[in-house]
Amino acid sequence: MNPTIVLVHGGFVDGSGWHGVYKELRASGFEVRVVQNGTTSLADDDATTRAVLDAVDGPVVLVGHSYGGAVITEAGTHEKVAALVYITAFAPDQGESVNSLIGTFPTDGPQPPILPPVDGFLFLDRDKFHDSFAGDVSAEDAAFMADSQVPWGLNALGGTISEAAWRVKPSWYLHVTEDRMIPPAAQATMAERIGATVAQTPGSHAIYVSQPNVVTDLVRTAAAAVTSLVTR
16 A cells, blocks of 8 residues: 655745646555645644644655755654655754754855745745746746745744654655755755755756656655555
8 A cells, every 4th residue: 555645845835836746646546635834833834734644544755845844854753654755855953943954054055035024924036036946947837936925934944843753764855956945065964964865856946846757756766665664
């Protein structure tokens, strides 16, 4: 029996961006759930993700993109989670947050065009969204993503991990070499620290939108490992 795949989106976007990945996984015979987090605080997003996990039967492969990596790190200690998949994602340790990780990132490369917070929420500069977040997505689709941004709460960035799931669950990491939001060098450092099995691909931060097949291939690999363990 295949594990259920649970997909967790990152900041500035919602779960609809997983549509391509969802379709490919469903075509491969997987049950898939897409978490819709409000991204107002890590605690709230953890609770929402755990509610989805509670409703699933059997083992789960929990997949997170970008900020979603912090969410799966916190929620992934759930007993049903058998594996974690990080898609060019933050992978904080206990006591760390997305904000503290950003403070360790290289400063000599492209910097995300995050605007000053308004009422406790962040947005990306719409005019720079295509280049920074979605460079390999069509201009039309990138414009829609820019114009439909979800406010990203400062309490989500600042929320600290209580227990890092990657310390007790096997992990996979998709290292995206042309990401202009999370530096590739930072991705490599995080993937090495968590002991992840790493796949590498060129592409933008929106790799899950532009190349769903690449994301799906890695998720299938993690799911196969879970199935192998369960059937032993």
